[in-house]
Amino acid sequence: MxxxxxxxxxxxxxxxxxxxxxxxxxxxxxxxxxxxxxxxxxxxxxxxxxxxxxxxxxxxxxxxxxxxxxxxxxxxxxxxxxxxxxxxxxxxxxxxxxxxxxxxxxxxxxxxxxxxxxxxxxxxxxxxxxxxxxxxxxxxxxxxxxxxxxxxxxxxxxxxxxxxxxxxxxxxxxMQEKQLTPGQIIDLKGLMGDTSDNYPGVRGIGEKTALKLVQEYGSVQGILENLDSLSKSVRTKIESDLEMLHLSRQLAEIxxxxxxxxxxxxxxxxxxxxxxxxxxxxxxxxxxxxxxxxxxxx
Known part of the structure; x- marks a missing residue:
């Protein structure tokens, strides 16, 4: 059959x-x-x-x-x-x-x-x-x-x-439901981490902030190229956890x-x-x- x-x-x-x-x-x-x-x-x-x-x-x-x-x-x-x-x-x-x-x-x-x-x-x-x-x-x-x-x-x-x-x-x-492209799912997870898979992303950045950053700057790369445009608090968090941000993004990518x-x-x-x-x-x-x-x- x-x-x-x-x-x-x-x-x-x-x-x-x-x-x-x-x-x-x-x-x-x-x-x-x-x-x-x-x-x-x-x-x-x-x-x-x-x-x-x-x-x-x-x-x-x-x-x-x-x-x-x-x-x-x-x-x-x-x-x-x-x-x-x-x-x-x-x-x-x-x-x-x-x-x-x-x-x-x-x-x-x-x-x-x-x-x-x-x-x-x-x-x-x-x-x-x-x-x-x-x-x-x-x-x-x-x-x-x-x-x-x-x-x-x-x-x-x-x-x-x-x-x-x-x-x-x-x-x-x-795009309609999450206002994200497929590739941006990886950037989002790199920033916010994943409690289910047990990797942290950038400490202190949750889903809401991560989503806003990805939507505004397009990708992790875009965010890093515009660090001066971020609030001092968010910029400090990213700069302090840069290594884990890159690692978390790698872990998130299928x-x-x-x-x-x-x-x-x-x-x-x-x-x-x-x-x-x-x-x-x-x-x-x-x-x-x-x-x-x-x-x-x-």
């Missing part, structure tokens, strides 16, 4: 980590963890498939790839040891589900993409740069950092609260030049009904087979 019936080719790049964590916590909040008869937790896998398949039906991509983090050590932790150092370990019930969801993606014929030393974001950025030459690129995530990847051929689909609720960012809608083995043919969505239905039968998820319109295995 091939989706994308609009005859226009597009690739959906899935932020696997974002979907798994979202799916896990959405269901764990109820206090009930879905498990197989053998005791394998499957709540995140189940939720992931519901989120994922809703997006596939809504956006009808002809191609799909799913990107993953490999571990906590990346080139960013080498640059700044505290990077993401505030993150707690994944819950015990979630950990075994990461390898199983990769098996599920494999059964769907969807490549799992990752690279040692890089984050899923960098894999997504690299594939977006590669594939936008030939087709429209759709990025499915909950991570607003990805907005820096928006371009004329690349839309970022941010998952909002609840199923089937999305905000689709194009250069126009990004790499688009990772060496990845992935071609468009391997990403074409063509489901083998028997293989997929068999995988969901094994995971005791007949309802997902039904959701996907797959016949039960004979």
């Amino acid at each position: 091939t989706l994308g019936q609009n005859n226009k080719e597009s690739i959906l790049l899935v932020d696997g980590m974002a979907l798994m964590f979202r799916a896990y916590y959405a269901s764990a909040a109820t206090g009930y963890i879905r498990r197989t008869k053998a005791g394998l937790p499957t709540n995140a896998i189940y939720g992931f498939m519901r989120y994922f398949w809703d997006a596939v039906q809504k956006f009808a991509p002809s191609h799909i790839a799913c990107c993953w983090d490999l571990g906590s050590k990346t080139f960013r932790t080498e640059q700044f040891t505290a990077y993401k150092g505030n993150r707690s370990e994944a819950p015990d019930d979630l950990i075994p589900q990461f390898s199983v969801i990769r098996d599920v993606m494999e059964s769907l014929g969807i490549p799992n993409i990752s690279c040692p030393g890089y984050e899923a974001d960098d894999c997504i950025g690299t594939l977006a740069a590669k594939f936008r030459e030939d087709m429209d690129v759709l990025i499915l995530t909950g991570d607003h950092d990805m907005l820096q990847l928006v371009s004329e051929r690349t839309s970022v689909i941010i998952m909002k609260k609840g199923h089937g609720n999305y905000m689709v960012y194009t250069p126009e809608s990004l 790499r688009c030049d990772v060496e990845l083995l992935c071609n468009s043919d391997s990403c074409r969505l063509e489901l083998n009904h028997v293989v997929v239905a068999s995988k969901f039968e094994e995971l005791e998820m007949a309802s997902i087979s039904t959701l996907m319109g797959l016949a039960a295995t004979p």
Whole structure:
């Protein structure tokens, strides 16, 4: 079965980590963890498939790839040891589900993409740069950092609260909502830092001031070229934290030049009904087979 019936080719790049964590916590909040008869937790896998398949039906991509983090050590932790150092370990019930969801993606014929030393974001950025030459690129995530990847051929689909609720960012809608270009997202993060990723930016400069500076001067470079125009307080903060400003900007920037083995043919969505239905039968998820319109295995 091939989706994308609009005859226009597009690739959906899935932020696997974002979907798994979202799916896990959405269901764990109820206090009930879905498990197989053998005791394998499957709540995140189940939720992931519901989120994922809703997006596939809504956006009808002809191609799909799913990107993953490999571990906590990346080139960013080498640059700044505290990077993401505030993150707690994944819950015990979630950990075994990461390898199983990769098996599920494999059964769907969807490549799992990752690279040692890089984050899923960098894999997504690299594939977006590669594939936008030939087709429209759709990025499915909950991570607003990805907005820096928006371009004329690349839309970022941010998952909002609840199923089937999305905000689709194009250069126009990004400018309309945030008055920023995609590249300015990186400058903004360099100035204000990111508490989630645990890098500080310029101490004492919050989102409001950072946004005003970027909108007024265009970029970090533009701000530094106009330090004399800034208030004494803001100028002093920037001059005192210049090294961290540059480092934070580097940490915020998604790499688009990772060496990845992935071609468009391997990403074409063509489901083998028997293989997929068999995988969901094994995971005791007949309802997902039904959701996907797959016949039960004979």
